[in-house]
Amino acid sequence: MPSNKSVSDAPIVQFTNCRILRDHQLQREDLWVREGKILNPEKLFFDEKGSADVQLDCKDSIIAPGFIDVQINGGFGVDFSLATDDFKSGIDLVSQKILSHGVTSFCPTLVTSPPSVYHQVLPQISVRNGGAHGAGILGAHLEGPFISKEKKGAHPEHCLRTFEAGAFQDLLATYGSLDCVQIVTLAPEMRRSSEVIQELTKRGICVSLGHSVANLSQAEEAVQHGATFITHLFNAMLPFHHRDPGIVGLLTSDKIPAGRRVFYGMISDGIHTNPAALRIAHRAHPKGLVLVTDAIAGMGLAPGRHTLGQQVVEIDGLNTYIAGTKTLSGSVATMDTCVRHFQEATGCSVETALEAASLHPAQLLGIEHKKGTLDYDSDADFLMLNDSLYVQATYIAGEEVWRQDASGM
Amino acid sequence: MKPLILENYSQASEWAAKYIRNRIVQFGPGPGRFFTLGLPTGLPRDHPESYHSFMWNNFFKHIDISPENVHILDGNAPDLQAECDAFEEKIKAAGGIELFVGGIGPDGHIAFNEPGSSLVSRTRVKTLAMDTILANARFFDGDLSKVPTMALTVGVGTVMDAREVMILITGAHKAFALYKAIEDGVNHMWTVSAFQQHPNTVFVCDEDATLELKVKTVKYFKGLMLVHNKLVEPLYSMKEMGAERSQSKKPYSD
Numbered sequence: 001m002p003s004n005k006s007v008s009d010a011p012i013v014q015f016t017n018c019r020i021l022r023d024h025q026l027q028r029e030d031l032w033v034r035e036g037k038i039l040n041p042e043k044l045f046f047d048e049k050g051s052a053d054v055q056l057d058c059k060d061s062i063i064a065p066g067f068i069d070v071q072i073n074g075g076f077g078v079d080f081s082l083a084t085d086d087f088k089s090g091i092d093l094v095s096q097k098i099l100s101h102g103v104t105s106f107c108p109t110l111v112t113s114p115p116s117v118y119h120q121v122l123p124q125i126s127v128r129n130g131g132a133h134g135a136g137i138l139g140a141h142l143e144g145p146f147i148s149k150e151k152k153g154a155h156p157e158h159c160l161r162t163f164e165a166g167a168f169q170d171l172l173a174t175y176g177s178l179d180c181v182q183i184v185t186l187a188p189e190m191r192r193s194s195e196v197i198q199e200l201t202k203r204g205i206c207v208s209l210g211h212s213v214a215n216l217s218q219a220e221e222a223v224q225h226g227a228t229f230i231t232h233l234f235n236a237m238l239p240f241h242h243r244d245p246g247i248v249g250l251l252t253s254d255k256i257p258a259g260r261r262v263f264y265g266m267i268s269d270g271i272h273t274n275p276a277a278l279r280i281a282h283r284a285h286p287k288g289l290v291l292v293t294d295a296i297a298g299m300g301l302a303p304g305r306h307t308l309g310q311q312v313v314e315i316d317g318l319n320t321y322i323a324g325t326k327t328l329s330g331s332v333a334t335m336d337t338c339v340r341h342f343q344e345a346t347g348c349s350v351e352t353a354l355e356a357a358s359l360h361p362a363q364l365l366g367i368e369h370k371k372g373t374l375d376y377d378s379d380a381d382f383l384m385l386n387d388s389l390y391v392q393a394t395y396i397a398g399e400e401v402w403r404q405d406a407s408g409m
Numbered sequence: 410m411k412p413l414i415l416e417n418y419s420q421a422s423e424w425a426a427k428y429i430r431n432r433i434v435q436f437g438p439g440p441g442r443f444f445t446l447g448l449p450t451g452l453p454r455d456h457p458e459s460y461h462s463f464m465w466n467n468f469f470k471h472i473d474i475s476p477e478n479v480h481i482l483d484g485n486a487p488d489l490q491a492e493c494d495a496f497e498e499k500i501k502a503a504g505g506i507e508l509f510v511g512g513i514g515p516d517g518h519i520a521f522n523e524p525g526s527s528l529v530s531r532t533r534v535k536t537l538a539m540d541t542i543l544a545n546a547r548f549f550d551g552d553l554s555k556v557p558t559m560a561l562t563v564g565v566g567t568v569m570d571a572r573e574v575m576i577l578i579t580g581a582h583k584a585f586a587l588y589k590a591i592e593d594g595v596n597h598m599w600t601v602s603a604f605q606q607h608p609n610t611v612f613v614c615d616e617d618a619t620l621e622l623k624v625k626t627v628k629y630f631k632g633l634m635l636v637h638n639k640l641v642e643p644l645y646s647m648k649e650m651g652a653e654r655s656q657s658k659k660p661y662s663d
Binding site: 030045 | 466
């Protein structure tokens with residue numbers, strides 16, 4: 001069909017025979033893509049009198065926005081908290097491998113480390129678009145070192161720090177640069193944390209509460225100063241208590257500033273949280289749930305010993321512990337496994353499960369106008385999944401960057 | 410005219426769809442042009458209730474029509490009358506309308522030719538009657554102030570020039586209009602009655618729409634259903650027949 005498109009001559013691809021996730025529902029609609037963005041076919045039809053150049057039959061797949069992992073410490077033998085010589089190729093390897101898990105954008109996460117590590121590693125992380133080379137990098141997630149000693153979890157105690165001396169200046173000196181930092185996890189009960197939270201929020205950095213013994217009012221104060229995320233809810237914080245719910249109480253707090261939403265990360269690998277606890281959190285505050293993997297270097301590899309920053313961890317099946325202890329340290333779950341487990345454990349709809357890994361992280365980072373949805377003019381980062389939510393193909397900017405091959409590898 | 414009385418809305422719709430399918434096959438795969446009619450003015454193109462959105466969501470996106478062959482009156486054109494005149498020209502240039510498909514309003518109007526419209530009118534801007542505005546309020550959350558008050562529409566005369574006309578009438582609220590259309594005389598207060606003077610009209614109704622007709626009328630027309638149903642039997646598809654046109658003779662005349 002001759003098309004006299006007036007806006008652009010770039011090829012238009014029409015994905016047909018699929019169900020797309022739009023407006024929180026799976027709809028039987030075609031997906032139109034041009035120049036790496038989702039295209040509005042009605043406008044194309046009436047305004048440009050254009051039509052598709054290529055039509056692809058998706059064989060009744062589900063098409064969902066690509067997953068966004070905001071907490072991933074490494075994988076496939078690569079540890080983001082280790083300042084190695086080939087750090088850049090390590091991050092490239094992980095970003096390429098996670099395409100098969102459906103992740104199209106991620107925040108490489110660094111656990112508590114000595115300042116030298118931050119100074120060496122952070123300049124090597126740059127915000128970049130995804131593509132055939134791998135998932136896009138949205139910015140680093142710095143989990144620590146300004147966290148509580150009592151809830152350090154797998155983080156090395158000798159590297160923990162406080163804000164006593166110079167508050168924000170001290171933070172800046174520790175990290176070196178905040179240029180490509182997207183999220184910082186800290187413990188809000190620490191003195192002078194409020195001013196730090198305000199400074200970080202002013203710079204557009206998302207502040208997350210975690211590895212903390214804060215009570216509910218301290219947590220609420222932190223939110224009022226700008227905090228918007230909770231790092232792996234339930235883990236590394238005080239347990240819910242009916243007279244002081246602690247950080248967990250933020251899910252139903254009435255002191256959240258108007259127009260703001262508190263998001264919370266959940267590692268739904270079946271190990272970090274009992275499914276019943278996962279259900280309680282989900283039911284209390286479904287719109288804030290963000291699925292994260294908290295994956296470590298051993299993810300994707302055979303069980304055995306691997307590193308997590310300054311620590312050695314042992315992997316046994318799906319369990320990952322600090323070597324010789326029963327302290328959980330990260331996970332080896334993949335994002336698509338987390339999505340499936342979340343859907344099974346909570347019995348929620350497919351749409352809800354998919355949004356917890358795409359829309360909600362995008363909303364957390366304030367990028368939902370271009371990522372995390374299949375709305376018109378969004379970046380065309382999407383996945384084709386079968387009905388059991390196994391990823392069949394991954395697309396970034398409208399190009400296929402990974403496909404499940406016939407042998408089912 | 411040929412009245413078709415089907416049991417309910419879905420059956421009436423299905424019959425009409427099959428009839429249109431057959432007529433398209435009979436028309437042949439030529440440069441079939443498609444004209445759409447009647448568009449409320451003042452609505453932006455992508456308003457969910459604009460005709461563009463309606464036609465896109467309910468028709469165009471499901472078929473392989475080429476966008477150049479779609480002609481919808483543009484309610485946002487700077488010179489509305491010029492837009493209407495150009496529309497009439499385009500119809501002439503395409504060789505005239507082969508089949509016009511439409512419904513009727515509770516006040517018996519065809520397209521937006523409200524009561525009092527000239528029966529020889531052409532495409533023009535019409536002010537909408539209160540009845541029509543009320544009927545359309547449901548698309549605007551019941552807020553009367555949001556409903557457009559003017560519309561571009563093809564005229565009664567424009568539709569009468571079509572070689573064949575099919576009117577769909579379903580629901581009890583259309584029953585009185587149907588009665589006025591076929592059992593009473595030709596009258597500009599019930600513009601759809603003009604088709605009594607058209608050589609080739611099909612009225613597709615459901616049972617509820619016949620509630621105001623005489624029992625005698627309904628029985629007579631139901632008796633013709635056996636013959637009428639031959640009109641929707643599947644014809645050879647265009648692909649099977651190759652480039653040949655299938656027989657264009659109709660099984661019987663009016």
